[in-house]
Amino acid sequence: MIPAAFNYLRAHTSDEAFAHLQQYGAEARVLAGGQSLIPAMRFRLARPAVLVDINAIRDLNVLRVNDHALTVGAIARDSDIERAPWINDTRWTLIRDVSRVVADPVVRQLGTVVGSLCHNDPAGDWTAAALAARAEVAVRGKDGVRHVPIDEFLVGSFTTAVGEGEMALGVHFPAAGDRTAGAYHKVERKVGDFATAAAAVQVSLGADGTIREAGVALSAAGPCAVRVKEAEEILKGQRPSAEVIRAAGDAASRRSEPQGDLRGSVEYKKNLAGVLVVRALRQALSRLGVQA
């Protein structure tokens, strides 16, 4: 299938890219990884008049960890994360898990985290992980760059806080305390499939061994990835135990509002949401040496 014709503009700096987007507005799409956009164009479902290619913009190719955050630039690839030197650090185990199951190993060579967040597919992997890790997305608009918390960034199916003519520059995953670990459990029919259901969790333990901070989010459980506040509140302040984890799982199952489709029935997906939250919490805690 051959896409509809379009004009191609290669931007060498963020300013250049931003100028093009401001000029063409809704008629332009950003081309970073293109691994969701190009297939949609081949089916002629997406037919932008202008593509702004940002792959040549060096300062967007950022993958940097420091004390307070992991910064992922707009054209940092999934596979770059998979191979990053810090990826085996317990703090980034949620990010590591996701980087290994998003799309397939070849698509990950071009696919980007920021692109996936901007695409905001209801069954996206990075969107659920960003919620659990309480990430922030840097969005450049007419009046400069603003940092949008992920909860506000994900608006609805395939819709985000990036307005017409605006551009996402990168995403920051806050580096939580050292006793922090995460996990991402995804059930997919085969490699490369969208999630049938998936759970992203990240927990930080306090000095006394109780859960100081908890992030729990689900993919393929609503119009877009969804935070399970009830589960987070159940976990917060508690000492990790099978009962607490089970309660968090049940909260997730209740919160899940999936669609029935070829991947599974509503009943199956709702149950699976709870099962995966339990398994993900257990794995995250075991990564912190806590068996619950």
Place this chain on the structure above:
Amino acid sequence: MSDEKPAGCLGKAMKRKEDPRFLRGKGHYVDDIRLPGMLYLSLVRSPYPHAEIKSIDIGDAMKVSGVVAVITGKDLEAAGLGWLPTFHGYDKQMVLAIGKVLFQYQEVAAVFAETRGAAADGAEAVQVDYAPLPVVADPFTSKTDQIILRPDRDAKTNHIYHWEVGDKDKTATALASSPKKIKERIWFQRCHPAPLEPCGCVAEFDAMGRLQFYVTSQAPHVYRTALALVTGIPEDKIHVVSPDIGGGFGNKVPVYPGYVCAIVGALKIGRPVKWIETRTENLTSTGFARDYHMDVEIGATAEGRLTALHVATTADHGAFDAAADPTKYPAGMFGVVTGSYDFPAAHAEVDAYFTNKAPGGIAYRCSFRVTEASYAIERAMDILADELGMDAAELRRKNFVRKDKFPYPSALGFTYDSGDYEKTLGVALDKIGYQALLKEQAEKRARGELMGIGFSTFTEVVGAGPSKHFDILGIKMFDSAEIRIHPTGAGIVRTGTKSQGQGHETTWAQIVGEELGLDPQNIMVEEGDTDTAPYGLGTYASRSTPVAGGAIALAARRVREKARKVAAHMLEVGEDDVEWKDYKFQVKGVPAKSVTMKEVAFAAYTNMAQNEPGLEASYYYDPPNMTFPSGAYVAVVDIDRETGEVKVRRFLAVDDCGTIINPLVVEGQIHGGLTEGFAIAFMQEIQYDKDGNNLNTNFTDYLLPTSLETPAWETDKTVTPSPHHPIGAKGVGESPNVGSPAAFVNAVVDALSPLGVRHLDMPLTRDKVWRAIRAAQVVTT
């Protein structure tokens, strides 16, 4: 050329001769062909499954830059090409829709343009005004004839045919009086072979007015004859070439509308035309597989001795009956449904119906419905074992056709050539460690874990087939070979087959090498070109080794007889004093006095005395019977109760395909077939919703297993040669796809049997398994 004495090359794991060009990216597939002035064809397809065509407006399309022409069903009808006869001749198929569309994605118009992009733009600009009609989305609704789908046919009904075989009354009485009985509806879902290379062609009329037709065809000669009959172009003016083909699995047997449109376009416009379908077009409009709803009944004594089998099938053939079965076999070889078992009485019947779905039915490594038959009996045997409380392996062994009963006349009319079912099953049980597995299973079940062991001890029927029974469009299903040996002992063999990855360029050379004591490295194999290859019926249904393999061996023996005369002259003895032994001609009783075939070949051109010069022969082989490969497959699975995921922990395939030409190639065929069986059992279905929408139109929803999902395969063999085949070979390509689905499903149902689950239809998705576990829990808790 190597000089060492060939010690025979049958059974040698020779590296494949055709690989170097593929490894270097120098394979030659249809889409690689580019001719000067070539146009691209893109087809407009219907989003509606059943609708009248009020009007087709091509005005906008013709204005799209690069578009050269647009043709519709009416144009083809005017040229007498509106309809195409289907392969087994009882029905016909629209090329482009005329008056109405009958399945979603049916071809409606053909757009010809200078570039791929322009063709796609043109297709999008064609305006078709549809008036939707009520949809018939399953054969059971079709059966009621409330909506007649094909008013063009004389018989005003959706019922296509009734077929039956076996003794109806004897079976009915035997069933009625059987102490034990089971009855189950077993559905083999609609799936699709999805070869990695989509179908396509390039059509050109050359300066001599000859049609040069490059096409992904598994049967180029049959295409040439069919096209001559349909288009009226004389057969000498049609040159069909099947270049390298990127997988077929039966998908590249039918003649598709896109091919006819390309030919008509090339003729009308006077420029070459290339048509390459997209993956969506492949999955939604080309030959699907299966879709058999089988009501299976088996009777047995209390001790598990089989008394009778009855199978009544409702078949969904889609909008046109394009199932490419042999003429006398509308339900193909479904009569092999008695499988490996000695049924005293059996009766099988099939009723086929039209629906608003794509046409087809015969594809996907299926030997003409043998996959459906084998799945039905192997699934039903497990249900019977469950009913009798018997071990599934024991019930099979108890009812196998005994080794000494061959050739075995089955209750449904086949004569099985040979088999040693007990030995094959014995090898499987031993190698898998069956007793240890049973012990492990018992322990696991005590802990509430779900572990399953599943068998499939199948017999299939391939190598279609004897001319007294088998023809396609009237052409008998023989196959042929032409062998020519050059002065230096090298040679060429040409056959009417067409490999799509099965390794003929190596295995055919090995047969010639074995028969003539020549080095297969220097025997070239050529197939797929109708100007040079002898007439053959093509490669599908595991028929190439059984039929063409026979033709090659017998053509080689004719060459040998000719060579014997020259050898006799060289050895200065009478012809009768020369014998062929240890790959050379020897004087009887004086083995030291001998000449090699290489030497004889040179003499055939340089010193043949009164004999006819040259060394070549051909053979058209009409097989006396089909061949009956068999096997014993065992699957071991573990099920995750919470996610419904089935993990195939082990899978052992013990195959008996008679004499093996190249073990490397046979193992490759088995790995590939098992992977397809695995995919069908757990992942693959072409689903239509009640509004006639195809829900699996691309690889995001029609799931092909990757290297991660595909289990590791364990293989082994027993060898029971076919008595009537020249080298005892039976063919193996289809066995793994025929035999493995039942082993997977039997293992999963075995794992779930403690919960009272008796049968689940494929594909066994996580959702389906999870809901079966949950439903059972509701019952038991």
Place this chain on the structure above:
Amino acid sequence: MKVNVTVNGVPYEREVEPRTLLAYFLREDCGLTGTHVGCDTSSCGCCVVVLDSERAVKSCSMFAVQADGHQVQTVEGLANGGTLHPLQQGFWDQHGLQCGYCTPGMLMTSVALLKRNPNPSESDIREGLAGNLCRCTGYQNIVKAVQQASAAMGVQA
């Protein structure tokens, strides 16, 4: 638009429409038909080529204009004259191919895989190849082919 792409070390300058996919640019504008197209949804991987001698990419999910100024390696660039690349030799010895349609993509994905991880385990290989579909071999011999190549290349390195 004019694009300059170095393919297997040879510079190609062509005029292309922006919508031309890299796969068709290689096949039709450069005449390198070793790269194949098998699907519409970036699922099958028989179009994989290596970008800038590091990244295996699906050339049906990238536009030719994006490759302007970059390097691409295709299956035609693997062998060194008469000598096959160890991966090509591995596929041949282990019967890692049958119809040959997925082979170019499998080879190029394996090139990038071995560059990143010179001696991968069986599960590393199965995971690394999970973006490439094959309909004929059932993958088992392809995995053995990559194992043979990594051993042979390990010895050379």
Place this chain on the structure above:
Amino acid sequence: MNLQYSGEETITASADVVWAFVTDPEKIGRSLPEVLEVTVRDPTHVDAVVQVAVGPVRGKFKLKVELQPDASRRRIDMKVSGGGFGSAVDLTAGADVVAAGDATTLLKWSGQAIARGPVAAIGGRVLDAQAQKLIAQAFGNVRQQLSVTT
């Protein structure tokens, strides 16, 4: 892809005014969300071109709307069939105009949409959430335009 919808609008206008509005093909055409063109064929038929834009999916849909007013029951049924993206959408919707006292009217609507072709196969997940919004938006537009005129 088969999608069911329903909803309700409270309009500050008399039942007669609302009924006149919803049986006017021009006004119904104009109420379609992101409508680009409206061409009235006859009192019960109107064609319209609408822009569909959801995330990457962006393009035009040509819609044919047939109105089936039933004055006695103050119920209007609509059959909408549309093509675009090589796909097709068939929508049947019905609305009851119910007087709710003090010059307000209740517009109770329900609809069923069948999407076919690539839009359904690929865009299916896009479509479902979006179609509900589009239909609700259409009836919302009706309310807005009416409250302006009174």
